[in-house]
Amino acid sequence: MNLYHLKTFYYTAKFKNLTKAADILCITQPAVTKQIKQLQSYYSLKFLNIIGKKVILTDAGEHLYTIADKIFDMESQAEETIKDYQHFNKGKISILSCESFGAYYLPYIVKYYNNSNRNINISIVIGHNESIVENTIELKSDIGFISKSVQNQKISAHEIMEDKIVCIVPRNFPLRKKDYLEIADIDGYDIIVHEKGSVTRKITETFIEKNNLNVKIHYEVSSNEAIKRLVEHGLGVSFMSNNMVSEEVKTGRLIALPVKDESFKRKYYMIHHSDKYFPKPLKDFVDLVRQWSSIYDYQ
Numbered sequence: 001m002n003l004y005h006l007k008t009f010y011y012t013a014k015f016k017n018l019t020k021a022a023d024i025l026c027i028t029q030p031a032v033t034k035q036i037k038q039l040q041s042y043y044s045l046k047f048l049n050i051i052g053k054k055v056i057l058t059d060a061g062e063h064l065y066t067i068a069d070k071i072f073d074m075e076s077q078a079e080e081t082i083k084d085y086q087h088f089n090k091g092k093i094s095i096l097s098c099e100s101f102g103a104y105y106l107p108y109i110v111k112y113y114n115n116s117n118r119n120i121n122i123s124i125v126i127g128h129n130e131s132i133v134e135n136t137i138e139l140k141s142d143i144g145f146i147s148k149s150v151q152n153q154k155i156s157a158h159e160i161m162e163d164k165i166v167c168i169v170p171r172n173f174p175l176r177k178k179d180y181l182e183i184a185d186i187d188g189y190d191i192i193v194h195e196k197g198s199v200t201r202k203i204t205e206t207f208i209e210k211n212n213l214n215v216k217i218h219y220e221v222s223s224n225e226a227i228k229r230l231v232e233h234g235l236g237v238s239f240m241s242n243n244m245v246s247e248e249v250k251t252g253r254l255i256a257l258p259v260k261d262e263s264f265k266r267k268y269y270m271i272h273h274s275d276k277y278f279p280k281p282l283k284d285f286v287d288l289v290r291q292w293s294s295i296y297d298y299q
Contacts, residue, residue, distance in 0.1 A: 003071075005039040008032055009047060009061075010068040016055040073154075076139045077277045092121040093282055096132040097145040100200075100224060101268050104244050105161075106145065109292050113285055120281045128197070136271055142282050144271045147199045156276075157269045160293040163241040165203060165264040166256040168248075170234045173255055181257040190218040190236035192227050199266050204239045207261065228254065241266060 011021040012032060022029045033050070040047055047061035057065060083091070097106055102124060110122055127135075132144040137154045150157050167181045175185050191208070194201040208215060218236050221227050227238050228245060232253050239259075248254040270289055278286065 002039070002042075005035045005042075006064075006068055007072065008035040009039055010065065010072060012036060012048065012055060013057055013061060013065045013068075017053075018050070018055065073139065073273075073275060077275060080139075080277050080279070083279075091279065091281055092123060093143075093285055094123045094125075094141045095143055095145070096125050096127055096135055096141040098129055098132065098147045098268075099126050100147060100241060100244060101145040102126045103224065104241075105268070109285075109289055112292070113288050117281060117284065129199075133271065136273055139273055139276070142272065142276070143286065146269050146271060147266055149267070149269065150271065154274050155271050156274045157271045158290070159267055160270050160289060161268045163243060163266055163268070164258065165200065165239050165266060166242045166245070166258055167237055168228065168231050168240050168245050169237045169255045169257060170231055171252055171255055172234070173237070175257070178257060181259050185257075186237055187214050189215055191215045192219040192221060192230050192236040192238040193217050194224075194227070195220060195222040198222075200239055200241070203264065203266065207239075207259075207264070239264075 008021065008025060008027075011024050012018060015021060018029050018032050022032045025032070036048055036050075045060050046058050047064055049056040049058060095106070103126070106124065110124070113120075113122070125141075129146040129148050129150075132141075132146050133150050133152065133155060135141050136144045137152065145160075146157075167186065169175075175181070178185070191204070193204055207213075219227075219230055221230065224240065224244055227240065228248060230236060231238050232248070242256060245254055245256050249256050270286070272286075
């Protein structure tokens with residue numbers, strides 16, 4: 001089999017777009033069309049139906065795409081292995097992380113890792129859970145940190161921590177001296193929520209609906225820091241992971257009230273491609289994450 005023709009088929013099937021396949025392969029669109037025709041002619045089989053700008057896989061094409069996907073995953077892994085041997089232990093670790101873990105937990109892990117691995121460059125990009133999973137599947141990152149479970153045969157996920165969610169209120173909140181928040185305590189208050197799709201937003205909405213609370217969602221904010229500032233200025237109350245507000249609680253700028261509800265927890269997961277090759281620097285980093293996870297106090 002001509003692997004170059006297979007790669008042309010693979011990217012055309014992947015994106016269902018001739019122009020995008022041509023851009024990735026650095027060839028012209030007519031060249032893409034020609035190579036697909038040559039592949040189909042060689043095997044006397046139709047793998048793709050190209051109708052105008054539409055690209056539709058046949059049954060044979062679907063099966064070939066599944067195999068090609070594995071082949072080019074392995075090609076990426078082979079290149080990573082070679083690079084590791086070329087550079088020994090020098091290199092780069094590419095990390096994708098959801099905002100909450102990346103901002104409040106990951107810096108501590110990187111600090112400890114850097115103490116003994118100063119020759120390793122670390123790239124950290126903050127994103128949404130869905131994009132982190134997608135890019136990890138595409139081997140565009142070494143590891144990812146997400147805040148919800150994922151079921152995908154190409155992803156290996158490891159739970160690394162569980163964090164309590166608390167109700168954060170301003171320091172002059174009438175019920176600030178209570179040991180924990182009861183359901184009726186926030187009835188009638190304005191609520192500041194995270195953006196739609198976030199784990200904390202879903203937990204908050206479920207809590208409100210389950211307890212039939214009469215509250216008004218007054219602000220919808222995608223930044224944890226912005227939410228804390230809004231609460232601090234008395235514009236409402238919100239829900240957030242306990243450790244994210246530890247500094248504000250210590251300085252007295254905010255009050256964190258535990259919620260008497262066992263469902264008020266969120267989990268974090270470390271993920272990587274199931275067939276990911278782990279060079280020594282990356283293996284050391286992953287081992288450190290697991291060690292940190294086993295001793296870190298989340299309460």
